[in-house]
Amino acid sequence: MSATARQAQDERGQAERLGIKPGQVVQELGYDTDCDEQLRQAITAVEGVELVDEDYDEDVVDVVLMWFREDDGDLVDALVDALAPLGDGGYIWLLTPKAGRPGHVEPSDIGEAAPTAGLAQTSSVSAAKDWSGSRLVAPKARR
Numbered sequence: 001m002s003a004t005a006r007q008a009q010d011e012r013g014q015a016e017r018l019g020i021k022p023g024q025v026v027q028e029l030g031y032d033t034d035c036d037e038q039l040r041q042a043i044t045a046v047e048g049v050e051l052v053d054e055d056y057d058e059d060v061v062d063v064v065l066m067w068f069r070e071d072d073g074d075l076v077d078a079l080v081d082a083l084a085p086l087g088d089g090g091y092i093w094l095l096t097p098k099a100g101r102p103g104h105v106e107p108s109d110i111g112e113a114a115p116t117a118g119l120a121q122t123s124s125v126s127a128a129k130d131w132s133g134s135r136l137v138a139p140k141a142r143r
Contacts, residue, residue: 013042014038014039014043014127014128015039015042015043015045015046015049017125017127018043018063018065018093018133018135019063019091019135020046020049020063021062022046022047022049023047024046024048024049024050024062024063025050025052025059025060025061025062025063026043026050026051026052026061026062026063026064027052027053027054027061027063028040028051028052028053028064028065028067029053029054029064029066029078029081029082030066030067030069030072030078031067034067034069034097034102034103034130035067035095036128036129036131038128038129039128043065051065060085060086060087060090061085061087061090062090063090063091063092063093064082064083064085064086064090064091064092064093065093065095066078066079066082066092066093066095067095068095068105069096069097069103069105070097070103070104071103072103075109075110075117076113076116079094079113079117079119079136080117083119083138091122091135091136091137092136092137093127093134093135093136094110094133094135094136095127095128095132095133096110096131096132097131097132098126098130098131101130107124107134110134114134114136118138118139119136119137119138120136120137120138120139121134121135121136122135122136123135
């Protein structure tokens with residue numbers, strides 16, 4: 001396998017780990033220069049995926065990809081705002097810097113903020129080299 005083919009497979013794997021499926025609309029919030037470009041490319045490489053920014057107001061989105069750092073403000077408020085465009089069955093990937101990286105958010109902070117915002121954490125992944133991901137969903141009773 002060539003290095004290029006291996007890289008393409010690795011990138012697809014990143015998007016698959018996040019459950020990104022062909023044709024989904026993924027809204028990205030909190031983008032900045034420290035975000036992982038390889039992860040962003042992996043998501044846009046999925047067939048038919050539309051990666052939109054916070055100004056997107058066409059319709060509902062399937063996934064919210066939220067980059068969040070310790071000094072980005074109130075996590076509960078950010079999560080509540082991220083819920084607004086989410087369609088039925090949609091979910092939020094809260095991406096935070098890994099431990100030891102600038103802007104790291106303690107897992108306990110996520111554990112407290114999610115239920116306050118009306119969300120449940122279903123899984124965690126190493127989303128990218130410097131970023132951890134927490135998958136958050138609205139409880140079924142609220143959907």
